[in-house]
Amino acid sequence: AEETPKFGLIGQMLAKPGKRDELIGYLKEATGAMPGCLSYVVALDTANADAIWITEVWDSRESHAASLKLPAVRAAIEKARPIIAGFPQHFETVPVAGI
Amino acid sequence: AEETPKFGLIGQMLAKPGKRDELIGYLKEATGAMPGCLSYVVALDTANADAIWITEVWDSRESHAASLKLPAVRAAIEKARPIIAGFPQHFETVPVAGI
Numbered sequence: 001a002e003e004t005p006k007f008g009l010i011g012q013m014l015a016k017p018g019k020r021d022e023l024i025g026y027l028k029e030a031t032g033a034m035p036g037c038l039s040y041v042v043a044l045d046t047a048n049a050d051a052i053w054i055t056e057v058w059d060s061r062e063s064h065a066a067s068l069k070l071p072a073v074r075a076a077i078e079k080a081r082p083i084i085a086g087f088p089q090h091f092e093t094v095p096v097a098g099i
Numbered sequence: 100a101e102e103t104p105k106f107g108l109i110g111q112m113l114a115k116p117g118k119r120d121e122l123i124g125y126l127k128e129a130t131g132a133m134p135g136c137l138s139y140v141v142a143l144d145t146a147n148a149d150a151i152w153i154t155e156v157w158d159s160r161e162s163h164a165a166s167l168k169l170p171a172v173r174a175a176i177e178k179a180r181p182i183i184a185g186f187p188q189h190f191e192t193v194p195v196a197g198i
Contacts, residue, residue, distance in 0.1 A: 008142045043192035055154045093142035
């Protein structure tokens with residue numbers, strides 16, 4: 001049968017000034033064990049001290065959608081919301097190699 | 100001692116029309132076993148049929164630089180060069196979680 005296409009996200013997130021580390025902390029807390037998540041990398045932007053990059057690979061779009069209902073993820077989103085200043089870049093992909 | 104910061108790259112690569120699969124093939128060939136490479140994901144862009152996204156994590160900037168001298172990588176770059184139409188997006192990062 002046709003293999004389910006993987007689901008990938010690449011996004012740049014902007015923290016409010018001085019809040020990047022705090023934001024990374026919330027992301028780390030929530031994203032440890034999410035069913036279907038094959039990769040969830042959080043990285044510092046090297047050009048903007050308030051920005052981070054998140055690159056995700058999921059075994060399906062559905063797994064990603066389900067993760068947004070996980071208590072740990074919901075809690076992290078609530079804590080992070082006040083210190084997020086925006087999502088300047090957001091790309092959806094279909095990972096085909098390397099994962 | 101201070102741990103060596105990891106090195107990350109996020110890039111969008113444009114293939115010449117109809118050449119995306121061929122380009123992915125060359126990338127797959129070359130990037131299987133590169134010392135210090137912690138992650139090398141190739142993904143289809145969902146908005147542009149000629150574009151791919153490459154997200155890389157290396158244990159150091161030096162490991163990435165050294166990979167460009169590997170025979171397999173050099174060979175792939177030579178084969179890919181004629182069918183690459185550009186690099187519209189290119190971001191350098193410091194991965195701090197998830198890898």
